[in-house]
Amino acid sequence: MRDKFYLYWGNRIDCPGKHCDSCEGLGxxxxxxxxxxxxxxxxxRTFVMPSRMCISPVHNKKGILHQSNDSHVEEIWAANFCAMDSLYDMELISKTVPVILDNSKEWYQVLSTSMKLxxxxxAHVEGVSxxxxxxxxxxxNKLLINRTASPLSWFVECKDRKNHSAVLLPYSFLPSMAAKRLRVAADLVKESLGDYDAMHIRRGDKIKNRKDRFGVERTLHPHLDRDTRPEAIMCRIKKWVPPGRTLFIASNERTPSFFSPLSMRYKLAxxxxxxxxLDQVVANNYELFMVERLILMGAKTFIRTFGEDDNGLSLTDDPKKNxxxxxxxxxSLDDVCQT
Known part of the structure; x- marks a missing residue:
């Protein structure tokens, strides 16, 4: 036991902190x-991984792009948490950083030993870099470093994420660590799609309008609603995706047939x-998105909603964080569809 040392941040991701009574989305x-x-x-150190991830009801609504007539499937989707190893492959993650789950026998042994010591x-730490x-x-030489005394949400401990030299794991790390059954499902879909392009289109959770004190409609992303509509998408991506290509769309849009106008130029999937x-594999929106992300990553051309780096393609120039x-x-489409 003493040849290993452990790091524990708590049994809830993003908790302690302001999200203890609820939780944020997967990302x-x-x-x-x-x-x-x-x-x-x-x-x-070996990281002690929470054995469950909280599922926010806001992010677990079945969109119009993935529906099922199976009532049992719908009931499963109502769950408010899922097992961590249903999302991620722990053995795969451990090749980069050793992890154990907080419901494992090894963790119970660590707790027992730490109580004796x-x-x-x-070491119960707070505010220690x-x-x-x-x-x-x-x-x-402490067997266990325990960070649960911190009142901060987990991600706040990494304030310097814009300093790329300080980031050890890229954004793509956890998506690529998907559980084996999810990776297999994604591979089958990619094989069926063949040579394809893809878009991830965020609308439902990002388009939020409110009226100011003068009754004027305002939003945090002024161009997002326009830029993610089919007519604007058609103009935006024509220089990236040739007509006739298979275009896989992952989106949280809830209006039926919303993207259908794109079928005039592309084979939509x-x-x-x-x-x-997928209904045999996914039990919630988090697992579905894990599969969809792998499909997006396999596309010849991948277009995000927001520009997240200098080299990526995006549907809108609005900043993601505002x-x-x-x-x-x-x-107005004047500045989008100019030839």
């Missing part, structure tokens, strides 16, 4: 999980086209 929780895993890499075996944990000899396969600047929505 937000993955940002927090990557932060904790990066610290385990720096400290050369008391302060000699456990990972570099201090690494360089301060006081922590070096959605996860719903593969329901007979929490304060409410602006008047823009719907």
């Amino acid at each position: 937000h929780q993955e940002s927090s999980l990557r932060c904790a895993l990066e610290e385990a890499i720096v400290l050369r 008391g302060d000699r075996g456990v 990972r570099m201090e944990l690494k360089e301060n000899g006081f922590y070096a 959605y996860s719903s086209n593969f329901s007979s396969l 929490t304060r600047n409410w602006q008047i929505p823009v719907y």
